[in-house]
Amino acid sequence: MYYIGIDGGGTKTLFGLFDDKGNLLKTHTEGTTHYVQAGYDGVTEIIKRGIAILSEGIDEVIPVGLGLAGYGREIIVRQNLEKAVLEAIGHERYVLKNDAQIALNGALNGNDGILVIAGTGSIAMSRFDGVDDRCGGWGYSVGDEGSAYWIGKKVLVEFSKQSDGRHEKTALYDLVKEVTQIGDDANIIAYVNQTLQNKREEIAKLALICAKGAELNDPSCLDIYKEVASEISAMVNVLARKSQKEKVLMSYTGGVWKGRCYMDETFKQCLDANVELIEAIHGPIYGAYLFAKGLQ
Secondary structure, three states, X not given: OEEEEEEEOOOEEEEEEEEOOOOEEEEEEEEOOOHHHHHHHHHHHXXXXXXXXXXXXXXXXXXXXXXXXXXXXXXXXXXXXXHHHHHHXXXXXXXXXXXXXXXXXXXXXXXXXXXXXXOOOEEEEEEEOOEEEEEEOOOOXXXXXXXXXXXXXXXXXXXXXXXXXXXXXXXXXXXXHHHHOOOOHHHHHHHHHHHOOOOHHHHHOOHHHHHHHHHOOXXXXXXXXHHHHHHHHHHHHHHHHHHOOOOEEEEEEOHHHHHHHHOHHHHHHHOOOOEEEOOOOOOHHXXXXXXXXXXX
C-alpha cells in the first residue's frame, strides 16, 4: 500500500510517496500552496498536479496526509482550503492539517510533545493525548516573537540606537552598513521602506546579520539571541504546563535554529525542568505520511 505526504509551505510544496513501512520512494516539488500567494484555485491545481505525478502508474486509491501553511484559526480560510483540497484529491481518504502540525508529527515520530517553528515566522505547537494546542503564531504584524522577521526588526532597532549614540557601536553597526550599503545612516529608513518595500521575508533576511555578529561575539547580537531563547521558552513552558506531564519532549525546526548554540545557555535557565530539547527525528512530509497511515 502507498501513502502520500504533502508539506505545503509558504515558499514551496514538497510531495512524498511512501510505502507502508515508511520508506520514501519518490518526491516532487512545486511552488507555494499558501492561499495568499497561490489563491484557492492555485492550491487545488498544485496539489492535484503533485499527486498525479507521484501516483503515476499506481492503480489504487492513495491515502493522503497534508499540512498547509495558512490553515489556521480563520474559519472562512479553513473552509475554503478544505473545499480546495477535496477538489484536488477527489476522494475522502485524506487528513488535512496545518504545516506546523505535520512538522510536529514528523519531528517527534508521532509521539506527544512540542515543536517550535522559528523561521520567517514563529509558533509553538503541541499534541498531548490526542489534543492539539498552540502558543504564539499571531503573525508578524502582532507577534511572531523569536522569528527571523522579529530578529531582523531587532537588528534595525539596535542599529538606530547605535547610530545616534543611545548604545555604543558594535560589530552589528558595521555589518548593517556593509550589507545594506546605505552610506548615510539615515538612509536605513528608505532602504527598509523602498528597497525592501517593508516586506516580511526581506526584513527576515536581516536576521543573518545577527548570526554573523554572534559569530564575532558581538554583545548586542548575543543579547538578541538570548531574547529569542527567552521568548521561545515562554511559549514552550505554557504548553508544557498545560499538559501536566512529568516529562515533555520538545523539538524544533526553522532557520533561526541555526543559531541554537547562542541560545542553549538561556534555554537551560528558562525552560521548565521537565522539558527535554531534542533534534527532529523526521521531517514534515514524514509527519504527513504518519497522518495518512493513521486513516487505516
